[in-house]
Amino acid sequence: TETPILKNMLDYEVEKGMIENKTTKRNLFDTKIINALMPRPSEVIKTFNEKYKNNKEEATDYYYKMSIASNYIRKDRTDKNIVWKTPTEYGDLDITINLSKPEKDPRDIAKAKLMKSTSYPKCLLCKQNEGFRGNINHPARQNHRIIPMEFAGENWFLQYSPYVYYNEHCIILNAKHTPMKIYRKTFENLLGFVEKLPHYFAGSNADLPIVGGSILSHDHYQGGHYTFAMEVAPIEETFEVKGYENTKVYRVKWPMSVIRLNGENKEEIIDLAEHILDKWKNYSDESVEILHETDGEPHNTITPIARMKNGKYELDLVLRNNRTNEAHPMGIFHPHS
Ligand SMILES: [Zn+2]
Structure with missing residues (x-):
């Protein structure tokens, strides 16, 4: 579907035989029309x-x-x-039935991670998409503008997701086409970003297939101007970790294991997050099917989410394990029926 003005113009193009009447062709052409009206990237x-x-x-x-x-x-x-909210014992959960973006099969995502891209732009997240005219296999992006940002000593770009799932759903993408990775730098980057835009949260998908995002080949984060249920879920337990006394540590009441770090000392939060990540990566508990590796393949990682809360830094660490078995080929700990 198109806005009425664009629809009129596209119908005319079709009638005159200038474009084929197919959705992909219409999408490529309406983006070309908009491009004539767009401010230059430098102006934006x-x-x-x-x-x-x-x-x-x-x-x-x-x-x-x-x-x-x-x-x-x-x-x-x-x-x-x-889209609706449903009350649960964890809080009001946001539910979206996605009718605008085709969801990918986790097994295809795992395969794509190993594929070497030969196309231009290399992927949907590369900065080269800005202004790209598009083709049958790659959407036109002449109407796309990205904002350069510098934080944690690296160059990034801000853009919105074309498939907004919540208010101001943004994507923070690495200037380089480099794979997703959860490590100390990820925590530095996320907290660096929320310092720049304190009204936004920022989180990273995990860096392993099954529990990760749909694009693992290009480092990127998701953020936005929205409060999700997990942010306001009740606290079940409070901890103190020796050597990190300035940081409050909580366990959040949530269907997944969530550790929340909160404090004014950014460096200490990053240190503690790295410590927890290192411990979790090597943690196994067979009684609940958590094995940190099988045949040399790692299974444990973290989904981190950062935000500023009343002037303090807050970092949620969701412990993830991506093992599959015959009964649950889409992931033992991934939501499934
Ligand atoms: Zn890329």
Whole structure:
């Protein structure tokens, strides 16, 4: 579907035999039309940075609205998703029935990680997508604008997800096409990002297939202006970890194992997160099917989510294990029926 003005123009193109009447062709062509109206990347960056100096929320507000107005986020399509909240013992869970983006099979994602990309741009997250004209296998992105950001000593870009699942669903992508990895630097990067945009949260998908995201070949994070149920879920237990006394450690009441770190000392939180990651990576408990490796293949990793909370740093660490078995080929600990 297209906005009425674009639909009119596309119908005319089809009638005159200028394009084939297929969704992919129409999508490529409507993006080309929008491109004629788009500000240059440098102009978008300049406006964003000017607003950022004055008010950070104003900057993201401008950029988000532009990403919708440019039809980069095809709002008419994402509005078709069926979204509701359902009360549970863990809080009000957000449920989305996704009708706008095809979901991938976790087994295909695992295969894709091993595939060497020969296309240009290398993947859907590469910065080279900005302005790309597209083809049958790759969406047109002439209406796409990305914002350069520097944090934790590295170069990143901010963009929104074309398939927004929640308010201002953004993607933070590495300037380089480099694989997803959960390590100390990930915690530094996530906390560095939320320092830059304190009204946004930022999380990383895990770096192993089954429990990870749909693109493992390009390092990226997800963020946004939204409060998910896990952020406000009740605390079950409080801990103190020796040597990290400035950091509050909690266990969150959640269907998965979540450790929450909170404090003012960013370095200490990063140190403790790294310590927990190292311990978890080598942790096994056969009685509950957790094996940290089989045949040399690692299975344990973490899904981290960072946010600023009342001026303090907060980092949630979700412990993940990606083992599969015959009964659960999509993952023993992955949501399944
Ligand atoms: Zn890439």
